[in-house]
Amino acid sequence: MVGLSCFACMRARRTSVLWLPSPFRNPWLCKSRRRSTKSWMRPRLKHRDDPAEVKPAEASRGTKRSDGQSWEAYLLAPPKWPRFAMTAPMKTAFRERMARPRLQETRDSRQDRSDSRDSRDSTDRLHPRAAFHPPKAAFRAPEPIPPIPRDDSRDSRDSNDSRDSREDWYGWLQWSGHKGADASWHRSKDSATAWQRPGKSSAGGETTWALKELAEVRKKLVATEEALCQEKSLRANLQEKQDVEEKQVQKLQASWQEQQEQLALLKDAEASWRQQQCLADEKLKQLQAQLNDENVRRIHAEEQLEKLRPLTSSVNHGAFWQYELDGCWHAFTPEGSEQMHRAYVEYLADGQKCCTATIVAGGVARLVDFRRMTQQHTITKKVRNIRIRMGVPAQWESSPAVLLTQSDNLESCYVEVKDRPMLEWIRVILVKTGHFRDWSSPCFCMQKAEVKSVHRIENFRLWHRYQTRLAAMREDHTKYNVSVQHADLELDFSIHSGVMTFSQSYLNCGETMASDVQEKILLHGTSWENADAIVMDGFDHRTCARGMYGDGVYFAGAACKCHQYTCQTHSGKACSCKHERTLIIARVALGDAFHASQTRKGERRPPKRDGATGTHGSVVVNPGRIHGHHNPNQIHQEFVIFDREQAYPAFVVQYVL
Numbered sequence: 001m002v003g004l005s006c007f008a009c010m011r012a013r014r015t016s017v018l019w020l021p022s023p024f025r026n027p028w029l030c031k032s033r034r035r036s037t038k039s040w041m042r043p044r045l046k047h048r049d050d051p052a053e054v055k056p057a058e059a060s061r062g063t064k065r066s067d068g069q070s071w072e073a074y075l076l077a078p079p080k081w082p083r084f085a086m087t088a089p090m091k092t093a094f095r096e097r098m099a100r101p102r103l104q105e106t107r108d109s110r111q112d113r114s115d116s117r118d119s120r121d122s123t124d125r126l127h128p129r130a131a132f133h134p135p136k137a138a139f140r141a142p143e144p145i146p147p148i149p150r151d152d153s154r155d156s157r158d159s160n161d162s163r164d165s166r167e168d169w170y171g172w173l174q175w176s177g178h179k180g181a182d183a184s185w186h187r188s189k190d191s192a193t194a195w196q197r198p199g200k201s202s203a204g205g206e207t208t209w210a211l212k213e214l215a216e217v218r219k220k221l222v223a224t225e226e227a228l229c230q231e232k233s234l235r236a237n238l239q240e241k242q243d244v245e246e247k248q249v250q251k252l253q254a255s256w257q258e259q260q261e262q263l264a265l266l267k268d269a270e271a272s273w274r275q276q277q278c279l280a281d282e283k284l285k286q287l288q289a290q291l292n293d294e295n296v297r298r299i300h301a302e303e304q305l306e307k308l309r310p311l312t313s314s315v316n317h318g319a320f321w322q323y324e325l326d327g328c329w330h331a332f333t334p335e336g337s338e339q340m341h342r343a344y345v346e347y348l349a350d351g352q353k354c355c356t357a358t359i360v361a362g363g364v365a366r367l368v369d370f371r372r373m374t375q376q377h378t379i380t381k382k383v384r385n386i387r388i389r390m391g392v393p394a395q396w397e398s399s400p401a402v403l404l405t406q407s408d409n410l411e412s413c414y415v416e417v418k419d420r421p422m423l424e425w426i427r428v429i430l431v432k433t434g435h436f437r438d439w440s441s442p443c444f445c446m447q448k449a450e451v452k453s454v455h456r457i458e459n460f461r462l463w464h465r466y467q468t469r470l471a472a473m474r475e476d477h478t479k480y481n482v483s484v485q486h487a488d489l490e491l492d493f494s495i496h497s498g499v500m501t502f503s504q505s506y507l508n509c510g511e512t513m514a515s516d517v518q519e520k521i522l523l524h525g526t527s528w529e530n531a532d533a534i535v536m537d538g539f540d541h542r543t544c545a546r547g548m549y550g551d552g553v554y555f556a557g558a559a560c561k562c563h564q565y566t567c568q569t570h571s572g573k574a575c576s577c578k579h580e581r582t583l584i585i586a587r588v589a590l591g592d593a594f595h596a597s598q599t600r601k602g603e604r605r606p607p608k609r610d611g612a613t614g615t616h617g618s619v620v621v622n623p624g625r626i627h628g629h630h631n632p633n634q635i636h637q638e639f640v641i642f643d644r645e646q647a648y649p650a651f652v653v654q655y656v657l
Ligand SMILES: [Zn+2]
Pocket: 434, 435, 443, 558, 560, 561, 636
């Protein structure tokens, strides 16, 4: 042992000099400091075991540790090695112990101990001094002597109550064993000298007693008789009342029976009334059914009239007149409508000077005012509104007056379309139909197409002709029982763009495409000069070049095919000349189309139907192998019609490349 001290606490080390230093155990520290790594590098702290560091005051008090920390905090702190850890029960006990001050605790605990001993003595065991102090006999307070009741009824000897009560009281005293009972009884007996018991009195006393009793009995008898009389009178009254009530009950019963009879009568009446009501309801139903039948017949007749109108009314050109009745519009008879129409056309031709006309239809004369659009019954003077329906597509903007007077006026047939979405859509038709994806094809030049103008064609005469033709086709179909099979559009390229499919509904001008005659929106390319002729008089296959599938009017579903016929110098080729081109978007009624598998050069009408009489409505050529074609394959889909009235030019589009 050499006089070396610990680096941390400066105490003499108890290690041997021969003890070798190691990186884990520092030999220059004392045993306690050596265990914490590098603790010797900290500044020197108070050593807890150093008695010199403990202040005497704190040490004597014992509440704080030498390092200033309270014992409680020290012991409850989480354990640090090597100090032992307190278990949970130890902690609980320690907390309880620390919660109470020491002096108070001792006094209380002593008191508790003595209390518990006393309670045990009083209950279980004898008191240790019980032998010297035996328990005294229980002290009982003497019962109080009941007072003698005051005898206030001493003078009234008739009353038995006081006597009985006195005897009872005496008997009670004797029974309860009271010593002074006899004496008090005799005392009270002596004081009551005037009073004597009835059985022990003298003879004279007995007679007076009997007389008194008799008088009393008589009095009672009289009272009883009076009571009896009263009872009898009461009984008589009650009897009378009972009689009256019985009579009332009888009356009530009689009235109740009457009411029952009346009720039965009313029920009968109700039943008969219900039967009548049922009958009336049935009649009403029958009448309503008849009315419905009549209405159905009327509607059917009107429908037939509507169908027949385009055929019959050649003068009207499909226009018809209506009058207003009770908020609904009703059609004139064909005769009246025709007269109205003639008068109206005259009025328009006259320059709208004479606005009134007299119409006689169905034996009734009416005065018509075309300026106010009213008619007046000449006899009843009743005025009704009238109107003219042209039967043209809903989107047409021209008024009936314009449509009826356009005759040879070409300009009135052109109505420019300024609707931006529609112009954009027509550009899409030019650019996105046919072979727009095939850059190697000459059709690819359509990518440069620009729309210059679009005009809607509102030619009333042409429209009427077209509708008449549709009606004739329908008649033909019903006559030969022809079923229409719809041709697919957009077969020009393997991928459908869907443009023409959407155009079927978008470009119909508000007039739904007739599916029974397979009406379709198709494209027709032509020159600018030829377009005017088509707008004025419709398509004419006689002016067209002769095609491979007959001498008809050719339509296509792709703009690139139509583009081949828009240049007069390069007909049949997709050229890129910069002049203005014309594309006609037409409504075409294909009817029952014939699908061609070979060329039909020189044919002037569609082929005959199989089995049935009549010819097909049109010829459809789908892309693919065609027998007799100079190319082995047909490139574009084509539609050929051989009746000029089977197509109506809906729009005229001008475009440039
Ligand atoms: Zn093409």
